[in-house]
Amino acid sequence: MSVPILKQGDVLIASIQAALSDRELAQLHDAFAEQVGRFRSRGVIIDVTALDVLDSFATRTLRSIAYTAKLRGANAVVVGIQPDVAFAMVQLGLSLEGVATALDLEEGLAYIRDVAKRGGQRVR
Amino acid sequence: MSAEVSVSIERDADIVTARHEGRQLAAAAGFSSADQTIIALAISEITRNIVSYAQCGKLTLSRMDEGGRRGILIVAQDDGPGIPDIDLAMRDGYSTAGSLGVGLPGARRVMDEFELVSAPGKGTTVTMKKWLR
Numbered sequence: 372m373s374v375p376i377l378k379q380g381d382v383l384i385a386s387i388q389a390a391l392s393d394r395e396l397a398q399l400h401d402a403f404a405e406q407v408g409r410f411r412s413r414g415v416i417i418d419v420t421a422l423d424v425l426d427s428f429a430t431r432t433l434r435s436i437a438y439t440a441k442l443r444g445a446n447a448v449v450v451g452i453q454p455d456v457a458f459a460m461v462q463l464g465l466s467l468e469g470v471a472t473a474l475d476l477e478e479g480l481a482y483i484r485d486v487a488k489r490g491g492q493r494v495r
Numbered sequence: 496m497s498a499e500v501s502v503s504i505e506r507d508a509d510i511v512t513a514r515h516e517g518r519q520l521a522a523a524a525g526f527s528s529a530d531q532t533i534i535a536l537a538i539s540e541i542t543r544n545i546v547s548y549a550q551c552g553k554l555t556l557s558r559m560d561e562g563g564r565r566g567i568l569i570v571a572q573d574d575g576p577g578i579p580d581i582d583l584a585m586r587d588g589y590s591t592a593g594s595l596g597v598g599l600p601g602a603r604r605v606m607d608e609f610e611l612v613s614a615p616g617k618g619t620t621v622t623m624k625k626w627l628r
């Protein structure tokens with residue numbers, strides 16, 4: 372099952388619906404990389420509300436998506452990390468350092484609008 | 496009470512199944528939702544190691560009841576290349592794959608008991624226990 376990426380204005384949104392295998396996560400990464408360039412997107416939102424675990428591979432992939440977006444002049448934000456998921460990550464020693472996070476989709480969109488207004492991290 | 500579940504681990508999709516089975520068994524054993532997540536995460540890490548380094552292996556999950564102490568027993572076994580230096584492999588940040596090197600030390604951190612038995616050419620067995628509080 373691949374994750375659909377919705378385009379809302381200049382923001383790309385992936386809302387993950389069910390547990391993903393490593394391959395599916397890697398596909399999501401590649402799809403984002405390609406579409407951020409094609410649509411000249413300003414922001415990328417990954418909604419992980421439906422994920423009941425974020426492990427080392429998922430963490431690494433999310434970091435990589437954020438970094439790839441940044442290189443393209445876009446901002447990435449991960450939304451919807453569940454409390455238990457965040458707790459388990461911390462216990463294990465995983466972090467999403469360098470990746471913006473927000474409570475939900477709405478806050479994620481607000482964050483991207485905010486950063487854009489402030490001139491954001493766009494490299495000119 | 497010796498409900499035992501085993502999952503053969505051969506490809507990345509099996510990691511998802513293993514996590515799911517682990518969470519189910521942990522829930523049935525009475526673990527909190529936070530602990531179920533921790534157990535699923537540790538299972539994810541050790542089964543991914545099987546797929547990444549040994550290609551295939553097996554995960555066995557069972558409930559423990561030892562003199563009133565109850566919990567979950569997780570055994571991940573493979574006949575892969577084995578680990579030449581276990582102390583090194585257990586170190587935070589050590590990875591032969593250019594990865595985070597957090598899987599083994601992290602799994603040890605979140606479990607109550609953790610044992611790694613491995614030798615070059617002899618495969619790897621990780622045994623983890625978590626007790627109900």
Ligand SMILES: Nc1ncnc2c1ncn2[C@@H]1O[C@H](COP(=O)(O)OP(=O)(O)OP(=O)(O)O)[C@@H](O)[C@H]1O
Pocket residue numbers: 427428540544545548549573575576577578584585589590591592593594595596597598599600619
């Ligand atoms: N089942 C196994 N068979 C052979 N070698 C293994 C196995 N599990 C782990 N290793 C070795 O131990 C090292 C450390 O494993 P660990 O899971 O801690 O980190 P990693 O897999 O390299 O990175 P991460 O799990 O953070 O993505 C691995 O790089 C690998 O060399």
Ligand SMILES: [Mg+2]
Pocket residue numbers: 540543544597598599
């Ligand atoms: Mg690992």
